[in-house]
Amino acid sequence: MTLDDILKEIEGAETILVLAHENPDGDAIGSSLGLCLALQNMGKKAEVLMSEYPANFAFLPGIENIKKAASFEKYDMAIVVDCPDIKRVNSEYIQYFESAKVTAEFDHHNKNSMFGDYNIVNHVSPACAQILVSSFEYLHIEITKDIATCLLTGIITDTGGFKNSGITAETFDFAGWALTKGVNVSKIYRDSMLITTRTKFEAQKLAMERMEFFDEGKIAFTYMTKADDEKIGIETGDHDGIVEMGRNIVGVEVSIFIYQRDDGSFKASLRSNDYMDVADVCMMFGGGGHIRAAGCTLEFPLEESKKAILNEVRKHIQ
Ligand code: 5GP
Ligand code: MN
Numbered sequence: 364m365t366l367d368d369i370l371k372e373i374e375g376a377e378t379i380l381v382l383a384h385e386n387p388d389g390d391a392i393g394s395s396l397g398l399c400l401a402l403q404n405m406g407k408k409a410e411v412l413m414s415e416y417p418a419n420f421a422f423l424p425g426i427e428n429i430k431k432a433a434s435f436e437k438y439d440m441a442i443v444v445d446c447p448d449i450k451r452v453n454s455e456y457i458q459y460f461e462s463a464k465v466t467a468e469f470d471h472h473n474k475n476s477m478f479g480d481y482n483i484v485n486h487v488s489p490a491c492a493q494i495l496v497s498s499f500e501y502l503h504i505e506i507t508k509d510i511a512t513c514l515l516t517g518i519i520t521d522t523g524g525f526k527n528s529g530i531t532a533e534t535f536d537f538a539g540w541a542l543t544k545g546v547n548v549s550k551i552y553r554d555s556m557l558i559t560t561r562t563k564f565e566a567q568k569l570a571m572e573r574m575e576f577f578d579e580g581k582i583a584f585t586y587m588t589k590a591d592d593e594k595i596g597i598e599t600g601d602h603d604g605i606v607e608m609g610r611n612i613v614g615v616e617v618s619i620f621i622y623q624r625d626d627g628s629f630k631a632s633l634r635s636n637d638y639m640d641v642a643d644v645c646m647m648f649g650g651g652g653h654i655r656a657a658g659c660t661l662e663f664p665l666e667e668s669k670k671a672i673l674n675e676v677r678k679h680i681q
Pocket of ligand 2: 390391471491
């Protein structure tokens, strides 16, 4: 089985690089750090390359393993987590993936391009971290309290705090087991889901104030521009979670949040509740994701971007 092969490759490697998608969320960070700690416990020189991450994850064990610049010119192995395609990795780091002697990936996105030499992809898993839990269990790789803290953070954030439809009995089995290991589940939940900085709060306030509803309230839409970000003094991760606000309103099937990037384009985040496949919608713009959570880039000015995404979404409204 592929997992046994991956273990053999890990055993034969000395230096191992861990990568995840750009704009990392809790699952990307938790999965990267959990894997990195496990590799280090196996005696490997392992590190994570990430250009930036939201400050509320700084509490995670092994956070110092996140580096902005590579410590090695070439790695024996590169493992990518929570990422459907190598194109979603920070472009500066792709060279290290390409020059690694062997590559593997663990992922749960439904449109994964199977870009590794070894690919462990399970698109019904609610979090990449949950795939790592079952993989570690299968391979008898010890899940220490620190590793469990990182992986549970991935699971809690990607399941929206144990509430999204993809949760399984294993989700709770692992959370229960982590509690018995002494993992501080309350702290993880609070730090990764509830705590908000003042700038993030101001961003949410503005986005909420601006929210518009279309198609008898089935579509919620809001946006932020670069000028808004500058005025608020936005930090990495401050846009995260805004799209969830629209989704929780009665009657809303799809929530859309778009925010402007430095190059002027708009990053769109979509969430649906009951029937809309938002990954399909986002694929029309070269993006993707999951059925109920997806994203893409809109290469137009504000009004045109808004029109383009609304038009596409409307084709899927019932
Ligand atoms: P978010 O809206 O939180 O940024 O992303 C929701 C989901 O969609 C995540 O699984 C994320 O990886 C995926 N996603 C977001 N933006 C893109 C994109 O531009 N391309 C692809 N392929 N997936 C995306
Ligand atoms: Mn994920």
